[in-house]
Amino acid sequence: MVARLLGLAFLFLPISLVTCTTHVVQTNQSWEVVYRDTYVYGVVNKAVILECGSTVPDIYIWSFTKPGTEAIKAVVWDLGKGPRIQKLAETLGKLTVISNSAALSIEKLPLAAHGLFTCQAIYDTEQEPIVYYYYVHLTVRVPVSKPYLLMSDVSPVEGSTMWMRCNLENGTGPVQYVWQHETRTGNVSTIAQGDSSVINVTNVNRNHTGWYRCVASNAVNSESSNRLWLDTIFGPDIPQIDVTPYSMTERGYSALERETVSLLCQAQSNPASQYVWFYNNSQVYSGPQFTITKILRMHTGDYACLAQNTYLNTRSKKTISLTVYCECDL
Incomplete structure (x- = not known):
């Protein structure tokens, strides 16, 4: 045999x-x-x-x-x-x-x-x-290698379009991708997932600002990229003016003579706004807070705050009316 x-x-x-x-x-x-x-x-x-x-x-x-x-x-x-x-x-x-x-x-x-x-x-x-x-x-x-994230623009202007790509050197397909967004406060959310290594972001807005990472996975393992910061450029919005002490009349804000009056201007912007103050169309101060000590009746008039985004070369403006009274008029 x-x-x-x-x-x-x-x-x-x-x-x-x-x-x-x-x-x-x-x-x-x-x-x-x-x-x-x-x-x-x-x-x-x-x-x-x-x-x-x-x-x-x-x-x-x-x-x-x-x-x-x-x-x-x-x-x-x-x-x-x-x-x-x-x-x-x-x-x-x-x-x-x-x-x-x-x-x-x-x-x-x-x-x-x-x-x-x-x-x-x-x-x-x-x-x-x-x-x-x-x-x-x-x-x-082949296990997926550690991916790395690319952005077409890491500082996009609000309203523009950009893309993000999760680059992978090695990994047997099919590969699944998960995209995560982390806010300044540390809140993490999933914004997209699927088999595409690219996502498009249309009409970028300021809420897109934050950290981004992608996670690549196949049948063998999962790997996460390092974080990449997306910084949306926007503004300035229409300024908000706060007057201290606060008093209103039919004609606008009011103050008593010899009071100290503070005018604070704030306009959302990235980069931060630069501020210029005008009194009756004449520039009187540069900075967000304009303070007048011992204000007089001659200071009655229109006060305007001009906010400027020097990166975008954009600006916005707001004007208030301030009337100064003597206590003898009350």
């Missing part, structure tokens, strides 16, 4: 090298040929085990077919005197045969091992040998 089995093995070897790619075996009609397909997923630089049946064959031949080719090349064979590892195995990782089995162990799995492994196994029986083909489809996955 052993001699007959060895004779079959030598007959079997050239047949496997020629015909396995078409999944057709030309054997004696009395032989029983069984086919088994399995799918194995490995991770690059990790270990994986490829099984060749649940029992040890009397004779087996492992071969490898690279995707996109039809060539099938021997990797390991054992004709009953122990496994013989072929030179091709060096390109497929640190390959060994697990003792008391025909299973292959591959350590430090390289991307080059992605493809079809075929174990052609012969089991000796009292009646006749049985031939099995174990097709092991090995998919080698």
Whole structure:
């Protein structure tokens, strides 16, 4: 029986090298040929085990077919005197045969091992040998690398359009992306997610200001980018003027003679507004707060605050009327 089995093995070897790619075996009609397909997923630089049946064959031949080719090349064979590892195995990782089995162990799995492994196994029986083909489809996955975030404009002007891209050097697809926004106060929210590495932001506004990061994930792992600051440029808005002490009449604000009156101007803007004060159309002060000590009736008139965004070269203005009374008029 052993001699007959060895004779079959030598007959079997050239047949496997020629015909396995078409999944057709030309054997004696009395032989029983069984086919088994399995799918194995490995991770690059990790270990994986490829099984060749649940029992040890009397004779087996492992071969490898690279995707996109039809060539099938021997990797390991054992004709009953122990496994013989072929030179091709060096390109497929640190390959060994697990003792008391025909299973292959591959350590430090390289991307080059992605493809079809075929174990052609012969089991000796009292009646006749049985031939099995174990097709092991090995998919080698690459973890996603740490992504890095790019913006078309890190300081967009309010109302403009910009894009953000989550760049990834490595990672087996499909890859999913999650986009996160963190406000100045530390509140984090998800603003987009999906399989696209780019998001477009139309009509940028000041609420888009903050930290952004992207998270890339595949079947192996997830990695997050570093934060990138988005600084929306806007303004100035129409100024708000606060008068202290606060007193109103039908004609506007009022004050008593010899009081100290403070006029505070505030206009939302990024960069911060620059302020200029005018009294009856004449410039009298630069800065957000204009204070008049011991105000007199001659100071009655119109006070205007001009807010300027020097980066955008934009400006806005607000005017109030202030009437100064003598206590003798009350």
